[in-house]
Amino acid sequence: MALADLTDPNAVRRAIAEFDERGRDAFLDEYGFHPARDYFVVVDGKRYDSKAIAGVAHLYERGALLTAGEFSGGDSTVATRLEKLGFEVTRPASLPDWSIDELMLALDLYLRTRGVVSYSPTVKVVTDLSSELRSLRIFSDNVRANPRFRNPSGVALKLHNFSSIDPEHAGRGMGHGGAGDRRVWEDWAHRAEELAQAVALIRARGETDEAPEDTGEEEEYEAPEGRILFREHRRYERDRKLVAKKKAAVHKKTGRLACEVCDFESSEAYGVEGVIDVHHVVPLHKIGESVTTMADLALVCPTCHRVMHKHRPIISPAQLRAQRFGA
Ligand SMILES: [Zn+2]
Numbered sequence: 001m002a003l004a005d006l007t008d009p010n011a012v013r014r015a016i017a018e019f020d021e022r023g024r025d026a027f028l029d030e031y032g033f034h035p036a037r038d039y040f041v042v043v044d045g046k047r048y049d050s051k052a053i054a055g056v057a058h059l060y061e062r063g064a065l066l067t068a069g070e071f072s073g074g075d076s077t078v079a080t081r082l083e084k085l086g087f088e089v090t091r092p093a094s095l096p097d098w099s100i101d102e103l104m105l106a107l108d109l110y111l112r113t114r115g116v117v118s119y120s121p122t123v124k125v126v127t128d129l130s131s132e133l134r135s136l137r138i139f140s141d142n143v144r145a146n147p148r149f150r151n152p153s154g155v156a157l158k159l160h161n162f163s164s165i166d167p168e169h170a171g172r173g174m175g176h177g178g179a180g181d182r183r184v185w186e187d188w189a190h191r192a193e194e195l196a197q198a199v200a201l202i203r204a205r206g207e208t209d210e211a212p213e214d215t216g217e218e219e220e221y222e223a224p225e226g227r228i229l230f231r232e233h234r235r236y237e238r239d240r241k242l243v244a245k246k247k248a249a250v251h252k253k254t255g256r257l258a259c260e261v262c263d264f265e266s267s268e269a270y271g272v273e274g275v276i277d278v279h280h281v282v283p284l285h286k287i288g289e290s291v292t293t294m295a296d297l298a299l300v301c302p303t304c305h306r307v308m309h310k311h312r313p314i315i316s317p318a319q320l321r322a323q324r325f326g327a
């Protein structure tokens with residue numbers, strides 16, 4: 001008696017009909033199956049717990065129930081079997097790695113609660129952060145709909161990772177944690193106040209921002225301040241009115257549109273006018289504190305702009321100029 005003996009799609013259909021007739025809870029109860037989390041047979045848009053359906057279908061085809069304990073393979077083996085019989089089965093979507101923004105929120109919580117709270121999945125600060133991460137618009141609605149996405153266990157684990165990186169807890173942890181965890185630790189752990197500021201902004205923007213679309217800018221999302229604040233930074237730099245105003249002001253004053261770092265001027269170099277970026281110089285964690293003025297914007301050539309953004313945290317045109325030409 002095994003899953004492989006299930007070969008008749010009609011037996012599966014009969015199990016599904018019985019499920020419909022009894023209702024989910026009664027059906028699972030009757031045959032002793034736990035509710036499925038990820039694997040469901042989908043028929044006419046309705047979802048059926050795949051293991052229970054396979055077990056009961058086995059009863060219809062072979063005269064004996066395949067009980068929950070009698071499945072040799074896991075959920076995905078059941079899914080494969082049902083797919084072979086022509087059914088559609090959902091599989092768990094893979095979860096994205098933690099974004100910088102999310103790690104910043106977790107680190108902020110960690111720094112405020114370390115040594116005071118033990119991070120278990122049932123502790124309130126953990127469940128609170130979990131529901132907050134599930135609501136922030138860092139990832140698409142689709143990703144966030146996955147019940148396992150940033151669930152309390154995942155959040156608790158992340159907080160433990162930070163405690164294992166934390167030198168103040170050295171010896172207690174195992175030094176686990178991914179590259180992203182370490183990076184955010186290095187970038188922010190020593191400036192908790194700025195982190196708190198950035199986190200407040202991420203919260204405010206992450207609730208109101210539109211769900212992200214794929215802009216093909218993954219590489220630039222590597223900004224140490226994360227996606228949400230980087231998006232905000234870009235919003236200023238792409239504001240056509242602001243950009244035109246800045247360029248006009250600089251041109252009026254200097255007669256050129258030169259890079260504030262390296263003095264590159266595209267019309268002088270190539271006879272092509274206006275190949276220049278506008279960079280928003282306000283530190284990302286302070287974005288939104290005040291209305292942007294012309295002084296908050298700098299003209300930089302695309303190369304210098306990129307290089308500034310490669311620094312953690314982003315450096316100013318003056319800092320990059322000092323780096324290149326000396327102070
Ligand atoms: Zn910029």
Ligand SMILES: [Zn+2]
Pocket residue numbers: 259260261262263264300301302303304305
């Ligand atoms: Zn330049």
